[in-house]
Amino acid sequence: MTRFTVWAPDADKMTLLADGEKIPMKPEPEGWWAAEAEATDYGYLIGDNTDPRPDPRSRRQPDGVHGLSRVYDPSSYEWQDSAWTGKQLAGAVIYEMHIGTYTPEGTLDSAIEKLDHLVDLGITHVEVLPVNGFNGTHNWGYDGVLWYTVQETYGGPEAYQRFVDACHQRGLGVIQDVVYNHLGPSGNYLPEYGPYMHESGSNTWGASVNLDGEQSDTVRRYILDNVKMWLHDYHVDGLRLDAVHALVDHRAVHILEEMSEETAALAAHVGRPLFLIAESDMNDPRMIRPREANGTGIDAQWSDDFHHALHVNLTGETTGYYEDFDSVGALAAVLEQGFFHARTLSTFRGRTHGRPIDLERTPAWRLVTFAQDHDQIGNRATGDRLTATLDENHLALAALIMLTAPTTPMLFMGEEWGAKTPWQFFTSHPEKELGEATAKGRISEFAKMGWDPDVVPDPQDPETFTRSKLDWSELDEDAHARMLRLYTRLIALRKELPELTDPRFTDVFVDFDEDARWIVVHRSGLDIAINLGDADVTLPITGEVVLATDAAADLTDAELLLPAASGAIIRRAV
């Protein structure tokens, strides 16, 4: 017999539908209901409702997010990773992966077959875009509604376990992207069960989750238990928390701090490092300060400032939030001090933004930085990568700057070979109205910015999804293979040269010339010299060339000549 429990504090009765049989549930303390049954597929009838709803903690939804739930016990899986003692974040090189588009098949099992590519590349952690259940066959993952499920079209929970297991057997850590700030537009039955959503609070995506209102203790448990599910049941090594600035929580102990505390307790239980990475738009050092330092205790956060500074300096794009980053100095700032907006004016926001990091004590790896990510590609009108804009020389500079930064680098899948395939915004809402509204909203949003509606891909068009899949045959082409070699070499250098992963911001000194557009990053024994300009530059650097992106780079006894759009790592002469 399985004991089924569900929280429905306002219901006057609850019925378990167990393989078609209606079983009345008994009330338990604090709004819970329970019933015992032998069942495979099940759902709940709330009050007098005759339509069964999926279990909020459903582990499987074989017939989609509106269908019945299926019992799945993750402890039935036979793990082969008993020798795995975890993989800490410090020293990581992260690879952002979307299961649906990483391989032609778009499944967890097919992704396993492409893991050796990542091992050869030198990746330490795979970060998987959200895999929890969403309505439809394909989606970025941020429309998830059943946080305890693994999307069936990806292979479901057991395939997910095989995937994590396969990663661990190859020495790869797994980071799972999870969304706790909103629920997708279709299949969210939580409000029928109880006060999961906030009556008054709201964020970008509409009603926010009830983290601090009445009965929010149980709503928080819903989130905290989900964190444990990934880290414990599915052996995941770390979580990437989507848009934490959209978590509306006014309690003295923020849900993120509680999450950090419980994750630390779980890490002591399982005896391996577990970590949390926030996507935060706040530039607030408190986010990544340990609890013992009165911080939130989140281990690391994404830093978009780094992306913006790099992107603007390479592409010259200066619209929207790129505006303030139009200088070599902005790039110097993110390398030397992490946040660019550190209690300084953000023109785009129309206000002062951020706060400086304690540079002497904060390890730089607490910032995850990237030249490209799913958002910075996919949220462009046509989902074009840097490869659509930059030549090979400039792409090499993006790699060089990102992979020699003191922060934690993250690649977006395919970036390592300079993939030309776009990664566009795609959805597969089965509901016609929702699909049309999504497409219309997307196209009109870009029309406002001056984009021709015919150019912006229709997210509901299956071709938009197909077009976004990686084309692995690109690797047969010289230019792509060359780019892959550069990424592989740079990642290998990160492991060979302790200077590159040295997390001390205080060991980073940057010189630059705003007019000539060169920048030199001095690390303890190394100089990383970059010529962003379109003319040769000569710099007073001597030593030994460790790596140069352009064979014409020339290091003499007195100086380094860098051709336009080239860079080099130099072991400084002592």
Added chain:
Amino acid sequence: MTRFTVWAPDADKMTLLADGEKIPMKPEPEGWWAAEAEATDYGYLIGDNTDPRPDPRSRRQPDGVHGLSRVYDPSSYEWQDSAWTGKQLAGAVIYEMHIGTYTPEGTLDSAIEKLDHLVDLGITHVEVLPVNGFNGTHNWGYDGVLWYTVQETYGGPEAYQRFVDACHQRGLGVIQDVVYNHLGPSGNYLPEYGPYMHESGSNTWGASVNLDGEQSDTVRRYILDNVKMWLHDYHVDGLRLDAVHALVDHRAVHILEEMSEETAALAAHVGRPLFLIAESDMNDPRMIRPREANGTGIDAQWSDDFHHALHVNLTGETTGYYEDFDSVGALAAVLEQGFFHARTLSTFRGRTHGRPIDLERTPAWRLVTFAQDHDQIGNRATGDRLTATLDENHLALAALIMLTAPTTPMLFMGEEWGAKTPWQFFTSHPEKELGEATAKGRISEFAKMGWDPDVVPDPQDPETFTRSKLDWSELDEDAHARMLRLYTRLIALRKELPELTDPRFTDVFVDFDEDARWIVVHRSGLDIAINLGDADVTLPITGEVVLATDAAADLTDAELLLPAASGAIIRRAV
């Protein structure tokens, strides 16, 4: 050719003796000297001195600490632990091991053969007493003088690498005990080379190391590079820093903080957790606070208070530093708040001692706690273990209390089977005078406390060493096998039940009765009930027995009956 370098800032000349050939060295900046040679055995002639001295950074001393150094390149070893991603301290169960007495042979290679015993026991980390070169054939290890060597009688550096490798292949982390607060009484040639020792500073062992005087930057490098040697060259996972309260350092950045900073940088480079544990007598929470919280950044520290509270409550000994711990309340205090002396009077010290830990934020695993350790056994007059004083029931209570504490438990080798062999103070000083002085000092010290000189073992007597070796044949006896089963079960429970390793002090509540001498530790879902008294007690506890040390323990619907000197772990009824 090998490049030999040595720091001798005050020497007017330096000569390398390379396989018998005298090669003049050239001065380099900042007091260093260099010469190139092809050599196996070498030494340095300081100034006009004709007796060669060993290299302060010698890796091998095949003929002892007074002899020539031998070149050894640790990178020549072929590691088999490439899959090792480290073993964090949180969740650890540490095993303190003295190489010379762990096995009859007393070598690193023979210790490898007894590692599976530790795996079966559930140990996560082996902590090895100091292995750096000391004069003589056997020693506790705290008389080391050449910090970069591995004692030849243990097998030397390559055997050390085999040992660490063997540990890692079995999933065991390695913690190396290192001594930076003093040098042994024989073979310390550092003062001939330069200002390694402090002119004015001193501690228990005489002159202290020059950490903050003139030219101390290089002395600190000597220590910091040694830290790197263990963690990088020898793949060690963590260091145990001997008696850090004896490090005399008045700089704004204490050597321990610098060590923490460099260890963190190295951890990012090697991509696995590296940690530092201090032996500290200061009860200062700053020691174990992260650098980001303005602390020293040491990951954990030994807490003798725990030992004292446990020892006094089990043995009734109340002399010397045990005086303040003569209450069940003292045991409750260390379980609930870590430090017993937390800005409170220490009668033994004749002053207020310590400071409270921030209980809401400090993870309890930052305290390493034990029922017995090398000092608390070996520094007793006859080196007797708890087995000499306690019956099996009380030994079981020691195990139960230590292994269910929220702190990080540490066993002293043999404790797990209730070894009867003593672990006495032994030395093997080849110098007759030093040997006699050591023996005399030891015996007279205990004579002052009223011990019959004939009872205190002579540390120089080879029998004292032999007597201290573990007797593995004890495991054939029922009582010892029973004790081993209890330890094994308790350690297994630590991994099965998340409550036991939960590092939140705020989740620990203790009830006790000072007269009836029972104590109950409440963890989230568990009660650990202990009857320290010599009469049965009945406690209002219900639930399910997870483990009981006495088969006569009886749990009814209403209460728990605990026979004298027994304890139980109860899963609380909800």
